[in-house]
Structure formats: structure tokens, C-alpha cells
Amino acid sequence: MxxxxxxxxxxxxxxxxxxxxxxxxxxxxxxxxxxxxxxxxxxxxxxxxxxxxxxxxxxxxxxxxGISMLKHYTLRNEVYLHFNQPIDWKNEYTLETTVEPQRNVDIVIQGIKPASKRKVVADACFTRNGYVNIIEIDNTRDMADNRKKVQNYAEILPLVRKNLPGSPLLLFFTTTENRKQKLSTWLSEKGLPHKVMTYAEIN
The missing domain is CATH 1.10.10.10 (Winged helix-like DNA-binding domain superfamily/Winged helix DNA-binding domain)
Incomplete structure (x- = not known):
């Protein structure tokens, strides 16, 4: 439904x-x-x-x-409509992997090597034309948090790329040209395939 x-x-x-x-x-x-x-x-x-x-x-x-997420939901819907309602659209898409530590005898505990999980939750995801389109909805998020999320993508995408059904493409949607420019700069610095648009550009 x-x-x-x-x-x-x-x-x-x-x-x-x-x-x-x-x-x-x-x-x-x-x-x-x-x-x-x-x-x-x-x-x-x-x-x-x-x-x-x-x-x-x-x-x-x-x-x-929480009605506090109202704007987030409706903005995400605008993006969903912009892409003509992808049939495999998934909200809150999780990218997750387990990272094995480098060999080090000092961190072996009872013969078990500790491992850590890395996870990023995208606002939505869908596939099209050989790409896995990873959607981020930016509205009032602090720009420091946006920069941290870009860093998280830079760390996890190389690790999960082989398990994805296509090449990952980050699609950020934001509110102003200033925020758009900052996001574009950070994504470019990390070498991440991306496109950043304002909501005004898709309405």
C-alpha cells in the first residue's frame, strides 16, 4: 500500500x-x-x-x-516522484559490512579475532541503468553531520561495492545553493560518484 x-x-x-x-x-x-x-x-x-x-x-x-519527521517524509516523496516512482524504491536502506582487523597477536582474545561492523543508513535507494542510486534527503541537518555522513560513505562504499547490484551513485537533495556547493565539494574530495540537487530543481 x-x-x-x-x-x-x-x-x-x-x-x-x-x-x-x-x-x-x-x-x-x-x-x-x-x-x-x-x-x-x-x-x-x-x-x-x-x-x-x-x-x-x-x-x-x-x-x-513523531511528526517532527513530517518534512523529511514529504521531501523524500518529492524525490520519489521526480524519479517516476521506481518499482524497487526502498526507504531507510542499510549498507552494512563487517570489517576484519589486521593480523595482530596482541588483539587475539581466546583465539577469536575481534571484528567491527560498519553501517550507513541511506534515506532511500533504487536501481536504474546499472546504478544503485543512494538517496540522501538534507533539510535541517547540521552541515557537520552531513560531512560526517559523506565520510561514512567514503569508508563503507569500497567495502560493499562488490555486493551491490550495480555501481553506487550518491544523490543528495538539499535546500539551498550554498549547502549544495558544500556537499558537492566534500563528495568530490572523497572521489565519490555523486549528483547534488536542490528541491527547487526537481519541482
């Missing part, structure tokens, strides 16, 4: 995804879902997400926690 898969959706998103015709008709459809959804507003636009009854109906365990 679209609402469950995307987490939170504007009426306008459902209107586009399901070809519901007029906005008025889309609102009529959404009214029929009232028993199964919670509704909030973002800049005068209605946004809905599944309540417990709705999750039980579709057999979902994906509970939306």
Missing part, C-alpha cells in the same frame, strides 16, 4: 501516484480512508499516515513515530 510504503503522504502525492484526476476527487478518496489514517497539515496541505487500525488492515509493522 502506498501510504505504508512511503510512510507519510500528501494528498497531492496520492493524486499523482494513483492518477486520481482532480484534487477534489483525491480528497474524496482520502476521506474514505479516515478510519485507517491520521491526518496532519504541512503548510496548509493535508498529509496522512496509517494509524494502528490501518497498519493492522494491511499487516504492517511500520509505525510512523
Amino acid at each position: 502506498t501510504i505504508d510504503r512511503l510512510g507519510m503522504v500528501k494528498v497531492r502525492h496520492l493524486q499523482t501516484i494513483h492518477s486520481l484526476g482532480s484534487y477534489r476527487n483525491a480528497c474524496r478518496v482520502v476521506r474514505q480512508l479516515i478510519p485507517y489514517t491520521n491526518q496532519v497539515y504541512q503548510e496548509k496541505e493535508k498529509v496522512i499516515y496509517l494509524n494502528k487500525k490501518g497498519r493492522d488492515l494491511v499487516g504492517s509493522e511500520n509505525e510512523v513515530n
Whole structure:
């Protein structure tokens, strides 16, 4: 179900995804879902997400926690629509690997070599034209945290590349030209294949 898969959706998103015709008709459809959804507003636009009854109906365990993520969800939906609704789109995509330490007798404990896990959670991911498109949604995240995430990608992508179904391409979406420039610079410095766009460029 679209609402469950995307987490939170504007009426306008459902209107586009399901070809519901007029906005008025889309609102009529959404009214029929009232028993199964919670509704909030973002800049005068209605946004809905599944309540417990709705999750039980579709057999979902994906509970939306916190309206503080509202903007994040709706921005991610804009990117989903920008790419024409990829069929293999996955939200909160985890890249994870186990790193074996270098041989060192000093760190062998009872014959077991300690290993560490490295993990990065992308906001979304989909494949197209031989690329694994890794999506990052930047809104109000501190730029220091953005730089740290770029560093995390630089460390983990060489380790997981062989297990991916295509070449990784980082796609960052952000709010301003200034943030775009900084992200582009950091990604280039790390030699990561990427593209950075503002939301204004895709709307």
C-alpha cells in the first residue's frame, strides 16, 4: 500500500501516484480512508499516515513515530516522484559490512579475532541503468553531520561495492545553493560518484 510504503503522504502525492484526476476527487478518496489514517497539515496541505487500525488492515509493522519527521517524509516523496516512482524504491536502506582487523597477536582474545561492523543508513535507494542510486534527503541537518555522513560513505562504499547490484551513485537533495556547493565539494574530495540537487530543481 502506498501510504505504508512511503510512510507519510500528501494528498497531492496520492493524486499523482494513483492518477486520481482532480484534487477534489483525491480528497474524496482520502476521506474514505479516515478510519485507517491520521491526518496532519504541512503548510496548509493535508498529509496522512496509517494509524494502528490501518497498519493492522494491511499487516504492517511500520509505525510512523513523531511528526517532527513530517518534512523529511514529504521531501523524500518529492524525490520519489521526480524519479517516476521506481518499482524497487526502498526507504531507510542499510549498507552494512563487517570489517576484519589486521593480523595482530596482541588483539587475539581466546583465539577469536575481534571484528567491527560498519553501517550507513541511506534515506532511500533504487536501481536504474546499472546504478544503485543512494538517496540522501538534507533539510535541517547540521552541515557537520552531513560531512560526517559523506565520510561514512567514503569508508563503507569500497567495502560493499562488490555486493551491490550495480555501481553506487550518491544523490543528495538539499535546500539551498550554498549547502549544495558544500556537499558537492566534500563528495568530490572523497572521489565519490555523486549528483547534488536542490528541491527547487526537481519541482
